[in-house]
Amino acid sequence: MHEETDEKWACGSCIQQFCLRCCSHIKTDEVTETVISNSNAEGPKGNYEMKGLLETRSIDLLKSKTEQNRSEHHTDRYHNENLVIQRGQTFQMLIELSRPFNPRTDKLHLELRLVSRNPPDVSAGTLVPVSLVKDLLYNCWEAKIVEQMGRTIKLSVNSPPSAAIGKYKLSIITQSLTDGTMSTYCSEKDIYMLFNPWCESDSVYMDDVEQKKEYVLNDMGIIYRGTERQIEGKAWNFGQFDKDILSACLFLLERSDVPASGWGDPVSVVRILSAQINSSDDSGVLKGNWSGEYEDGSSPMAWTGSSDILRQYHENEGTPVKYGQCWVFSGVTTTVLRCIGIPTCCVTNFSSAHDTDGILTIDYFLDEHLNPIEEADRDSLWNFHVWNDCWMARHDLPAGMGEWQAVDATPQEKSQKVYRCGPASITAVRNGQVYLEHDTGFVFAEVNSDKVYWQRNADGTLTQVNVEKQAIGHCISTKAVGSDYREDITHLYKHPEGSEEERIAVETACQYGTKAGIYIPFGTEDVYVQITMDEEPQLGGDAKLSTTIQNASSEQRSITFFGQVDEVYYTGVLKATVQKTRAPVDLQPGEVTTVDWNLLYYEYRDQLVDQAFLMFTLTGRVFETNQVLATQFSFRLRTF
Template sequence: MNILKPGNILHTNRREHHTDLYHGDELIIRRGQTFQMELELNRPFSADTDKLHLDLKTGPLPMVSKGTHVIIPLVEHLEDERWEAKIVKQTGNNIRLSINSPASAVIGLYGLSVTTSSLKGEATATHNSSKNIVMLFNPWCEEDTVFMDDEDERNEYVLNDTGRIYYGTEKQIGARTWNFGQFHEGILDACLFILEKSDMPPSGRGDPVNVVRVISAMINAQDDFGVLIGNWSGDYSDGVSPAAWSSSVEILKKYHSTNGTPVSYGQCWVFSGVTTSVLRCLGIPARSVTNFQSAHDTDVSLTTDVYFDANMEPIDYLNSDSVWNFHVWNDCWMARPDLPPGNGGWQAVDSTPQETSQGTFRCGPASVSAIRSGQVYLKHDTPFVFAEVNSDKIYWQKNLDGTFSQIYSEKKAVGHNISTKAVGSDERADITHLYKHQEGSEEERIAVETASRYGSKPDVYSVPMAEDVSVEVKMEGEGPRMGVDAKLSILVKNQSPHPRQTTLHSQVAVMYYTGVLKGTIKKEEIPVELLPNEGWLSTRG
């Protein structure tokens, strides 16, 4: 018996399943959608005297109970949401089958066999196909949890194989073109290889939450021989500089061809670009997202904390939190039946190794809706992403008894100009409003205070602070440029009806884009006396 996939059947399946852009001659299908198959038997098939069923198996130990061994019976009428096959055409020894799959099917690489026998169970014969079947997620299927109902968005977030990734500073936003290349020859094989190399059992591949979480861990090589080694040292002599990459294709092919040897080197935009490629390749809508002034909260306080001693000198060993010029991660699209209603849609996922999550360097998927409202108790890793986009920057001073007092807070220090490529064009789309309410609005303040209650410093907002003296720092022009002087103006204003005496501590330092300090350039202490409602302006160059 031959299992036939002649050109017209293959192309029909590929076209109907939106998989015609993939290379190769495998049967690449999406779950929850009918597909066609042709069989050539050694004699004509008769439903009155013969039985036939198909077996699909995936993973090293296929089991019916785990959904990794699928037995597809022959039926007279197809019903949705189950594995079934129906004969739709018979010509001599050839039969054409129409086959259904459920929208919750395990994705991945399946081996196919066909078993025939008589109704009495005699003369049983099993034939293994030389071709495998690849099952993918299906954003076109309403029952699939990754369903996306807007065609333009599906074209952008699943089928577009190029894009733009943003970098720089909020005043000088740059863009690099990135080749995601999810349909390039060999990339689907590389993505399936990553799934196989992970510690996720094949039975877990039916849930996109699981798959995304595993991909987040596997794109970095921090603890599991994943795809990319991160390097922020400036020395890339034994590998490729992160800035030299412009495509995921070479990275994924190199990882696959070396049987899982991590590739050197990546930084956040490279991790994000590769993550977009893998998720789109597997059928999960995804995009690369850049956050400017992105906080890195190291102690789950939900605040970005800066500590000073009694003399207003920074306490370096405590100042582990940082703010990066920019940081790039991903959004992926899915329903979240594991969360309360309203938390589906875009989910933040970050493959750059920063903090561990359940013992592994990964982050997400975190509901963007939950992040926006400060519901950081909803999984996965929502507190970390919340802090990246909407934490307050709190300044603490050490008291004589060793405790710390809050001396100042910046409420608009992090999470600016959150950017992604627009649908259908190379324009930049600002999606800050998806991640946070309008800065300074009552809703945004409630979200911050809600989130902080679940952090390691729940009493940060329990004591109201006197905030009648404000400090505003502005930089002339578009911000600092290489080789050009930077000019700052500092406006201190007394907004109360009473005189105020204060000391302005200013410090200018050079830092890397990750927020790591290189060195202090200038420090000043200036006593300031302000009459009621008076302002004081200082210009520094």
């Protein structure tokens, strides 16, 4: 005869058993013997009976011996009653059973179900069975019994660094190997899974400790506004660890129409949230208002932090909050992305352009008498505009396009039919590679487009009458790491104004605009470049690359080349620039020449990263034709 509490759990287990058989259809593997059954284990009531179906009595995720989860996962500041962990590392749980676990007669595994609008699915990674193993491999979902004390076992559970983030429902499923009967226990506490910038295999990994403190853990910041001649900072309380904020942030994912199978990719998640934080086409968090009339809501100037906005939106089940402007959208975006583990900061661009037609120039139109044609001026120039930079690898782009990515939740232009922007690689923006996703061209125009003035002729045609090449994208600012000083990061977004490299970037970008031939004509392509290396150099030695340049024309060609060598993580994220060179080359008609580029050991030895991966980027422009040349060559240093 069972005690009263045992009868209660036996009844519940019976119901759960039938539910599991009908709904889950999970194929279980053979039990791995991870511990020796302690048949003589004694508890407060003496020897335990080893017969009968093994059932779960309770799960401890947060207290006593599992409290280490919070500190090891850098989540001890979250005001949340549930377990908050980061993917790609182990976490602990204590499970109290009805009797000691015996691997000869009992089978036990975990089941995690991701909360989303889509039904849980094993192939999509949203229904996760976690089996017991003898040894953890640390790159997949797995669990190991690391301690057994009578009826209580301690599990060490590991998640892969690519696991979908979000809120998981946890169940413990036990089964008799004798007759196949099963019991399911559903935990009252959920598990919140976040990105992990401390895990080297995670796409959002950031190796700088001080940067992680600033861009992930700091819940206070400064957002810059004003003009480039009078920059002012506004203190902002991000509050990413405040009570209910994590639930509110994950609510944005849970209400999204985007399948949860993509929630393991920070590129996809940032793109979702960029759309969800504005309400222009999906009832997102904030409604924008630039009218000056805010009687039915709050003035954008009144907000001093993100918590009240997110909490109000969540409590009202998705009713947009009134009102926001660019710095409010940016502040909320920083909160949401830091809360889920993506390093993020607010960025302000002064003299910020808004390109409406994808030409990648900001165009102003004059009539025959040089009077403005106001109805034709669709582009605009903002005194300042605030968006965000977030940190991640870009496995979807060529190597070297990782690190900081621009993302903008302020609704300006639609991207793939939705008001969102980014993530756009800042490296791609800087080099004018506007053909790379996502929305790189729009961000490029904000910081480095030219102001072009057109005059309407009597016959209705347009003539270019003036170009301002240094009017846009000044004093790009963010809060400095570890202090309240303003840091100017303009150099990350663009080469020095007026430099040859900056002009090459502008011309490269404009060739991909919607009206490429109207401003910068395509140059004659008669110069060709190829980079080669005879053999990969030994670690500790010098590297030598050869650049073959061919002039296929019947005229002389003069080129100025710019070479740059970067240390790169295997994920494609740049660590540091180790060499910059410049070389002028003159070619006679039909001439082929070779230029050698040497990287000496002392130049790269202090910047080496795992796998010793380097990338050589070569750009140039032909003086006579304006042809732009650009290519990259990646190589590794041999360690044997």
